[in-house]
Amino acid sequence: MIEWYFEYEIHKNRPGLLGDISSLIGMLGINITTINGVDNARRGLLLNCENEEQIARLESILNTMDNITVTKYRQPKLRDRLAVRHGRYIQRDADDKKTFRFVRDELGLLVDFMAELMKKEGHKLIGIRGMPRVGKTESIVAASVCANKRWIFVSSTLIKQTVRSQLIQDEYSEHNVFILDGIVSTKRANEKHWQLVREIMSIPATKVVEHPDIFVSQSEYTLDDFDYIIELRNDDEEEIKYDLVDEIEMEKRNHFSMFDF
Structure with a gap:
């Protein structure tokens, strides 16, 4: 058939x-x-x-x-x-075909989209842009659950500020989804963390980077290394301003203590 x-x-x-x-x-x-x-x-x-x-x-x-x-x-x-499943098309950038746009009302569609990407085998590098508290991290975790994948925070501010410098043995798995916060990795991490990031990039698995533009600004990676870029906004009119993102993320860090693994 x-x-x-x-x-x-x-x-x-x-x-x-x-x-x-x-x-x-x-x-x-x-x-x-x-x-x-x-x-x-x-x-x-x-x-x-x-x-x-x-x-x-x-x-x-x-x-x-x-x-x-x-x-x-x-x-x-x-x-x-x-x-067909959701009754609406995913918005795709006319000039950059690997960039997909969502608003907060489309979180279900976004989670389903990312879950389908995560189900595919092999290396995939996904960047997700958006203002703080728009639902980026929660969508990544929900998509991991839908894809039946284990998620690993390499750098994050979801609960506490996480900056990891090593993984335990069973975390080095191609069946895991590795999540990084581009601001945390570039602003607060040391060389051990970046060595771990390089190791993770070599694993044939899905990696999701929040704030990819900041991530590439102070690392050896470029936006060309990303297979997909996702933009998540509260509404169609919202502008993603990285100076404001950085300011809010710094405020969040001041309320959480950092812990290293």
Whole structure:
């Protein structure tokens, strides 16, 4: 069986339109796995069929219908699956294709997206930008749980300020998710911590760095080393200002004591 993603835009949503399209798909011997609205006037479908000719016939027939326009038909990408699952598309930067944008109301979609990335084997370096208290660390931890992965804080301010210089043996695992806070690592860590960071980067596992821009500003790593960049805002209008981020993070550190491993 071949899986396909099909999407069409509705120009005039008359009664029975979805039923007619579903009946047509069934008559062509195509199974509908999932169907959902993915935008104000668009509907996305995950389909299973035996060959590509069935999909080509479906597209040809739908293109003759005045009420709709076929916008996508392809083998499904991760963004397609999540769009059908959540009823909305992940926003992607038009110029930088590895940058994805979310707002706080989309935390469920963000967690699902990161969990799918974490399920993939091998090295992945993910950066996440956002103002303090927007939900970055909590989303990373929730995604780790969804992916059935153990999370390891290498540097963090979630509960106490954590700056680690070594791991215990079972933590050196490709099945773990390693979490770093770029501000803590660059402002408060020593050379032992950075040696640990280099060791972790060589592990074929997922690494997530909060505040990646600050992380790369004082390390040997660059933004080109990141496979994905995620931006999380309270709303679409919020601007991520790193001078304010640094100031708030410093205030948080003053309320927590640092401990080393």
